[in-house]
Amino acid sequence: MREQRRKDAVWKFLTYSFILVMTVAMMVPLYWMIVAATLPQEEFIQFPPRLYPGTHFFENFAVLHAETEFVVSIWNSVFIAVVYTVLSVLLCSMAGFAFAKYEFRFKEPIFYLILATLVLPIQLLVIPLFLMMSQIGWMDTFRAIILPWLANPIGIFLMRQNMRSIPDALLESARMDGATEFQIFYRIALPAMRSSLAALAIILFLFQWDLFLYPLVILESSANYTIPVALSGLEESRRINYDQIMVASSLAIIPLAILFLVLQKQFVSGILAGSLKE
Amino acid sequence: MSTKHTSDGYHRLWDRFRSFRRELTERTPSLTRSQVAYLLISPFFVLFGLFLLFPIVYTIYLSFFEYQGVGDGRLFYVDLGPIFFEVPRIAELQFVGFGNYTSMLADGLFWQSMFNTTYILAIQVPIMIGLALALALALNAGFVRFKGVFRTAIALPVSANIVAYSTIFLILFNETGFINYLLSVVGVQPIEWMRSEFWARKTIVGAVTWRWTGYNMIILLAGLQTIPQQLYEAAEIDGASRWEKFRYVTLPQLKPVLLFVVVLSTIGTFKLFAEPYVITGGGPTNATITIVQYIYEEAFVGSPNLGYASALTVVFVAIVSVISIVQIKIGGDD
Numbered sequence: 001m002r003e004q005r006r007k008d009a010v011w012k013f014l015t016y017s018f019i020l021v022m023t024v025a026m027m028v029p030l031y032w033m034i035v036a037a038t039l040p041q042e043e044f045i046q047f048p049p050r051l052y053p054g055t056h057f058f059e060n061f062a063v064l065h066a067e068t069e070f071v072v073s074i075w076n077s078v079f080i081a082v083v084y085t086v087l088s089v090l091l092c093s094m095a096g097f098a099f100a101k102y103e104f105r106f107k108e109p110i111f112y113l114i115l116a117t118l119v120l121p122i123q124l125l126v127i128p129l130f131l132m133m134s135q136i137g138w139m140d141t142f143r144a145i146i147l148p149w150l151a152n153p154i155g156i157f158l159m160r161q162n163m164r165s166i167p168d169a170l171l172e173s174a175r176m177d178g179a180t181e182f183q184i185f186y187r188i189a190l191p192a193m194r195s196s197l198a199a200l201a202i203i204l205f206l207f208q209w210d211l212f213l214y215p216l217v218i219l220e221s222s223a224n225y226t227i228p229v230a231l232s233g234l235e236e237s238r239r240i241n242y243d244q245i246m247v248a249s250s251l252a253i254i255p256l257a258i259l260f261l262v263l264q265k266q267f268v269s270g271i272l273a274g275s276l277k278e
Numbered sequence: 279m280s281t282k283h284t285s286d287g288y289h290r291l292w293d294r295f296r297s298f299r300r301e302l303t304e305r306t307p308s309l310t311r312s313q314v315a316y317l318l319i320s321p322f323f324v325l326f327g328l329f330l331l332f333p334i335v336y337t338i339y340l341s342f343f344e345y346q347g348v349g350d351g352r353l354f355y356v357d358l359g360p361i362f363f364e365v366p367r368i369a370e371l372q373f374v375g376f377g378n379y380t381s382m383l384a385d386g387l388f389w390q391s392m393f394n395t396t397y398i399l400a401i402q403v404p405i406m407i408g409l410a411l412a413l414a415l416a417l418n419a420g421f422v423r424f425k426g427v428f429r430t431a432i433a434l435p436v437s438a439n440i441v442a443y444s445t446i447f448l449i450l451f452n453e454t455g456f457i458n459y460l461l462s463v464v465g466v467q468p469i470e471w472m473r474s475e476f477w478a479r480k481t482i483v484g485a486v487t488w489r490w491t492g493y494n495m496i497i498l499l500a501g502l503q504t505i506p507q508q509l510y511e512a513a514e515i516d517g518a519s520r521w522e523k524f525r526y527v528t529l530p531q532l533k534p535v536l537l538f539v540v541v542l543s544t545i546g547t548f549k550l551f552a553e554p555y556v557i558t559g560g561g562p563t564n565a566t567i568t569i570v571q572y573i574y575e576e577a578f579v580g581s582p583n584l585g586y587a588s589a590l591t592v593v594f595v596a597i598v599s600v601i602s603i604v605q606i607k608i609g610g611d612d
Binding site: 011012015016018019022023025026027028029030032033036045046047048049091092094095097098099102103104105110113114117119120121122123124125126127128129130131132134135147148149150151153156181182185206209210212213216217227228229231232234235242245246248249252253256257259260261264267268271272 | 311312315318321322323325329332333334336337340348409413422428434435436439440441443445446450454458497520545549552573591595598602
């Protein structure tokens with residue numbers, strides 16, 4: 001009995017140690033980002049480095065702001081991601097509702113066609129999209145970044161699966177009360193889907209927020225850069241040091257990290273929804 | 279006088295508009311349900327066809343050609359009086375048949391990028407899934423307190439922008455960076471992470487693992503929570519040890535989720551681009567260049583070999599699809 005208790009204690013100790021070590025490992029890069037962002041360059045590059053944050057954040061930010069258009073990039077990224085998310089959620093839920101609750105011709109084949117594209121890494125359609133955008137004169141525009149990804153296969157798939165759970169009797173009784181089909185959609189279907197919509201919105205927002213290869217190809221002028229494109233260019237700029245790059249990274253990471261802390265439940269359900277593609 | 283007059287005019291106009299609208303709604307029958315369905319789905323499907331289906335087909339088409347520049351003039355146009363639009367020629371192309379595919383076979387850099395990607399994958403995915411599974415098990419254990427805090431902290435990298443976190447790793451693994459400092463504390467010589475093939479690849483592995491372990495942990499944790507508690511109770515009555523409970527209850531029950539996570543991570547790491555692009559630039563001497571990065575360079579850096587890059591994309595997508603299909607087949611057996 002005592003033997004067993006000792007074994008349990010050792011096991012508990014090991015489990016806690018593992019969790020703690022991993023937690024610290026996950027925090028180190030973020031901590032180091034903050035240290036680097038708040039130190040002047042001279043103090044940061046010395047070896048051994050200073051291990052705790054300084055007070056130089058705003059000076060570093062001032063240099064970043066004076067030498068680059070990074071603040072504009074933050075605005076661009078937020079603007080693009082928000083507009084994209086709103087439009088795509090609307091589009092996907094409309095189409096998902098139609099697939100879940102209506103009968104129409106070619107319904108099955110169209111749905112299977114969409115399903116088939118689920119397995120494709122759609123970010124890789126860069127080459128044809130680049131040619132299309134340069135032909136129609138959309139290079140270096142936000143609409144070229146937003147439009148191609150609006151019809152998101154994951155989005156319609158999720159919405160179709162979830163909309164199916166709305167009872168038909170509910171829709172039927174609304175029809176009896178004289179509601180039009182569109183009223184049924186936005187008065188009954190959308191409110192019933194609130195939590196799925198939140199999860200989908202997070203999936204789509206992160207998809208657009210992390211898009212890198214495609215905007216790197218499409219966006220040409222620095223005034224139009226999104227955060228990832230602007231960040232990847234900072235490294236090559238001679239007037240910018242690591243401190244300033246870390247200020248930029250902090251500005252890219254911290255708002256989303258706060259959003260994650262606040263909306264953790266929705267993030268988790270977004271991850272789970274996005275993972276349950278089958 | 280005149281203002282009253284215009285205001286009356288507006289009212290009259292508004293009344294006429296309203297009666298016109300009433301007439302219109304009364305005369306046109308309300309939409310049938312299938313018409314509503316078409317209205318709901320058409321915006322999605324137009325964009326889907328234009329920006330997804332067409333590019334897929336066009337990528338395959340392009341892979342049989344050599345790209346010779348942006349097309350000029352138009353392919354065809356539609357002129358119906360008020361409605362006029364033209365479809366431009368997308369590109370100047372020279373048909374080469376399977377030429378792009380055969381030259382791939384002799385392309386050293388293609389094989390190098392395939393090798394690099396597979397190498398990073400073969401190390402990164404097992405480490406990450408192992409860590410994610412261990413963390414999920416640990417955080418699912420009954421005796422652990424502050425679960426929420428730990429889970430949040432470990433999952434926090436999920437929200438980190440890909441390029442932003444890559445720049446952090448660039449600085450962490452700098453020659454005078456924090457990692458080398460830690461090594462010096464324990465008495466290890468500093469490592470030139472970006473100069474050595476071996477260590478450059480490990481840096482990429484570390485970065486990707488940091489970003490995605492928490493993500494996979496969340497999925498596995500959800501999977502663990504669906505395992506019925508009675509199975510563990512039954513195993514305990516049979517006197518099963520901790521390892522036996524894991525081996526004979528947890529693992530088989532978790533298998534579908536675990537498999538799913540493995541495939542998702544495999545595909546994710548296969549698509550690696552931002553991390554090597556930012557952290558190592560594909561170096562040293564192409565030791566970390568990935569397939570997607572190679573496609574990007576063929577297509578958009580220097581002279582644009584869009585035909586060849588399309589052929590590379592087709593091969594790449596085929597491999598990814600095969601991995602997915604194999605997963606569905608294996609997963610479907612249960």
